[in-house]
Amino acid sequence: MLTLAFYLLFLLAFVVVAVYAERKTAAFIQNRLGPMEVGPKGILQTIADLLKMIQKEDIRANAVDKLPFLLAPIIVFLAVFAGFSVLPLNSEVAGSDVTGGLFLLLAIISLDVLGILMAGWASNNKYSLFGSMRSVAQIVSYEIPMGLSVLCVVIVTGTLDLQKTSFLQSGNGLINWNIIQHPVLIIPFFIFFIAGLAESNRTPFDLPESESELIGGYHTEYSGFRWGIFMLSEYGMMLLLSIVGTILFFGGWNSPLPNIGSFNLYEMTSGAIWGTFWLLFKSIILVFIQMWVRWTLPRLRVDQLMSLSWKYLTPLSILMLFICGIWKLWLIN
Amino acid sequence: MxxxxxxxxxxxxxxxxxxxxxxxxxxxxxxxxxxxxxxxxxxxxxxxxxxxxxxxxxxxxxxxxxxxxxxxxxxxxxxxxxxxxESKNSILALIISLAIFLLLVYLFSNAEVEAVNISSIDQVKEIGVSFLTDHIVAFELIAFVLLVALVGAAYLAKMSSNE
CATH class of the missing domain: 1.20.120.1200 (NADH-ubiquinone/plastoquinone oxidoreductase chain 6, subunit NuoJ)
Structure with a gap:
C-alpha cells in the first residue's frame, strides 16, 4: 500500500518534470532553445500548461459512444498504474506480495490495450479507429518478445518476485548486477528495451498516435483533462518499464559503487533512502534514453514494425531463452 | 473487509x-x-x-x-x-440455459470436493513441476495443437494474400 501511494505521488511529480525535460531534450537535439518564457529557462512551462489544460472545456462530440468514451482514459491509466503495485521501492519496502509478481505486472499492463481500443472505437472517428487498431496490433505483437526477454531473466534468477530479484543482485556494487553477473542477459535487455518503447507507444513506434498521419490517433477526440490522463499514462508506462528494466537488469535499488579494498563504498551508499534514490536514479536514466531515442530516430512504417517484431525480435528472444537455459544449467555452476 | x-x-x-x-x-x-x-x-x-x-x-x-x-x-x-x-429464439435459449444451470447445480451439490489449502505453497513452482512430470503428455499435446494452429493460421493468411 505504502509503495503504491509513494509511486502515485512520484508519478505525478515525475510527469511534470519529464514533460519539461523531454521538450528540452528535443530542443537540444534539434539545436533549438525549447521553452524559455515561463520562469527561468522556462522551468515553469509545464505548470502553466497544466493549469491551462485543467481549465479547458471538456468537449464531447454528439456521436460518441458515451460511457466507453468517458471510461477509456481511466482504464488506460488504471492498467498502467496497477503495474506499479508489485514494484519494490528499497530493501525494506517491497511491493504487493503476490506469487508471480512479475507475471502479474505483464498481465495487467496488457489491459491498457482494452482502454485504447475503447477510446478509438467510442470516438466514432476514422483516425481514432485506425490509431487504436494499429496500437493493438503493435502492443499484442511486442508483448511476445517482451515476455520472452523477461523470461530469460526469470530463468537465470529463478524467481518471479521482483524484491527477490533485487536481493539476488545485492552485494558488491555493479559487479553483482544481473547484466554483468550474467552477460548472456545483454541481448535480452535490448529486446526488452525495444519492446518497451513499442508498448508505451513511443517513437519510433508511435504509429498509433502519429500526428502527421492520424492527427493523434486514438486520442484525437479527447481534450483537456481527459487527454491529460492519456499523456499521464504514457509517461507512467515509460517510468514503469524503466523501473522494471532497472530491477531486472541493473540491480534494482542496489548501489552501483563497489567496495574498493577496505573502503566500504557499497555499504556507505546503501540503506532505505539510498536504495530509493538509486532505483529512481537508474530508472530516470533509462527514461532519458527513451527520450533520446524518440528525438533521433524516424517513425517506422507499419510493415517494418511488424517484421521487426515477428521476423527479428521474436526468433532472437526464443534463441536467447534457449541460451539462457544452457547458461543456467551448465555454465553457471 | x-x-x-x-x-x-x-x-x-x-x-x-x-x-x-x-x-x-x-x-x-x-x-x-x-x-x-x-x-x-x-x-x-x-x-x-x-x-x-x-x-x-x-x-x-x-x-x-x-x-x-x-x-x-x-x-x-x-x-x-x-x-x-438481434435476439432470436429467446425461449429456446432460456430453456437451454436453465437446463445447463440446473445440471451444474445438480453436479456441484453432489460433488465431493476436498478443500485444499493453497495459500502456503509456491503455486508457480507446483504447477510448473506438475506440468512437466504428471501431466507431461497433455502439456506436450496442447503445445503441439497450438503449433499446428499457428502454422495453419500463417498458411491461411498467406493463401488469402496470394489471391
Whole structure:
C-alpha cells in the first residue's frame, strides 16, 4: 500500500518534470532553445500548461459512444498504474506480495490495450479507429518478445518476485548486477528495451498516435483533462518499464559503487533512502534514453514494425531463452 | 473487509453478466465481458488462487477480449453504423440455459470436493513441476495443437494474400 501511494505521488511529480525535460531534450537535439518564457529557462512551462489544460472545456462530440468514451482514459491509466503495485521501492519496502509478481505486472499492463481500443472505437472517428487498431496490433505483437526477454531473466534468477530479484543482485556494487553477473542477459535487455518503447507507444513506434498521419490517433477526440490522463499514462508506462528494466537488469535499488579494498563504498551508499534514490536514479536514466531515442530516430512504417517484431525480435528472444537455459544449467555452476 | 471486497467483486460480476445479456450493442457486451472476467480474477485472488487470477487476466481479459473487440471492429459493416445483435429464439435459449444451470447445480451439490489449502505453497513452482512430470503428455499435446494452429493460421493468411 505504502509503495503504491509513494509511486502515485512520484508519478505525478515525475510527469511534470519529464514533460519539461523531454521538450528540452528535443530542443537540444534539434539545436533549438525549447521553452524559455515561463520562469527561468522556462522551468515553469509545464505548470502553466497544466493549469491551462485543467481549465479547458471538456468537449464531447454528439456521436460518441458515451460511457466507453468517458471510461477509456481511466482504464488506460488504471492498467498502467496497477503495474506499479508489485514494484519494490528499497530493501525494506517491497511491493504487493503476490506469487508471480512479475507475471502479474505483464498481465495487467496488457489491459491498457482494452482502454485504447475503447477510446478509438467510442470516438466514432476514422483516425481514432485506425490509431487504436494499429496500437493493438503493435502492443499484442511486442508483448511476445517482451515476455520472452523477461523470461530469460526469470530463468537465470529463478524467481518471479521482483524484491527477490533485487536481493539476488545485492552485494558488491555493479559487479553483482544481473547484466554483468550474467552477460548472456545483454541481448535480452535490448529486446526488452525495444519492446518497451513499442508498448508505451513511443517513437519510433508511435504509429498509433502519429500526428502527421492520424492527427493523434486514438486520442484525437479527447481534450483537456481527459487527454491529460492519456499523456499521464504514457509517461507512467515509460517510468514503469524503466523501473522494471532497472530491477531486472541493473540491480534494482542496489548501489552501483563497489567496495574498493577496505573502503566500504557499497555499504556507505546503501540503506532505505539510498536504495530509493538509486532505483529512481537508474530508472530516470533509462527514461532519458527513451527520450533520446524518440528525438533521433524516424517513425517506422507499419510493415517494418511488424517484421521487426515477428521476423527479428521474436526468433532472437526464443534463441536467447534457449541460451539462457544452457547458461543456467551448465555454465553457471 | 475481505468479505466486503468479495461482495463488491460479486456485484460487479453480476452487473457485467446483466449487461452482456441485455445490451444489443455487440461492442458493449464485449466490454461487459471484460468486466466479468476481471472481477472473477479479483474473486480468485481473494480465494488465494493468485496464479489462476493472473492467467485469467492475461489470457481472457488481455487476449480473448481483445481478439473479440478486434473481430467486431474488422467486421463493422459500412461506416458510422453501430453493430446491433438481434435476439432470436429467446425461449429456446432460456430453456437451454436453465437446463445447463440446473445440471451444474445438480453436479456441484453432489460433488465431493476436498478443500485444499493453497495459500502456503509456491503455486508457480507446483504447477510448473506438475506440468512437466504428471501431466507431461497433455502439456506436450496442447503445445503441439497450438503449433499446428499457428502454422495453419500463417498458411491461411498467406493463401488469402496470394489471391
Amino acid at each position: 475481505i468479505q466486503f471486497i468479495q461482495i463488491v467483486f460479486f456485484l460487479l460480476t453480476l452487473i457485467g453478466v446483466g449487461v452482456i445479456v441485455s445490451t444489443k450493442n455487440v461492442i458493449h457486451s464485449v466490454y461487459a465481458l471484460a468486466l466479468v472476467l476481471v472481477s472473477l480474477a479479483g474473486i480468485y485472488v481473494l480465494l488465494n488462487a493468485e496464479l489462476l487470477a493472473i492467467v485469467q487476466i492475461l489470457l481472457y481479459a488481455g487476449g480473448v477480449v481483445i481478439l473479440l473487440v478486434f473481430g467486431v471492429m474488422m467486421t463493422r459493416r459500412g461506416s458510422g453504423e453501430t453493430l446491433i445483435s
